[in-house]
Amino acid sequence: MYPSCESGICTDPKCCSGGYKFMWPNTLGMYGEQAKRIIEKDNPFVTAVIVHRGEGVTDDFCCNRVWVYVDEHGKVAYRVPIVG
Template identity: 65%
Template sequence: MSHQHRYPPFESDFCADLECCGSGYKTMWRNTLGMEGKRAKSIIENDNPLVTALIIHKGHAVLDDFCCNRVWIFINEHGKVASVPMVG
């Protein structure tokens, strides 16, 4: 069982890639492309209870640190997921 906490605070446990952070849970959500951001957030947090999914408009600035318990959900002007959400 992982000792990770939900974001925030930042947590990487010295990981620098998706596989290291997985802890047996899903780390990438291709199936959410094009769906409503709030629905994607619900799916992501259900699939991986160690992460907090944050919805942000594509093109807005985000932290570029790698974080095992955070998923950025980039949405377009219509509120739809615009790129594949993943841990980091």
């Protein structure tokens, strides 16, 4: 699971970044667990949450969360992981 949502005054990913990365197009096609490790290393203020096809997510905006959508093979697909 992940920590409670934190956003402060931010309403977009770049605002949340604090100088750290806020999007990871380089992880498309990687296995979800590998992408999660990279994301959490690149930005120590976020928790990457792996989402399997068909699973629902909340629609709130959180500076400390990155949804990592994976396909049936466990690889990052559908969307570029981004803070929010």
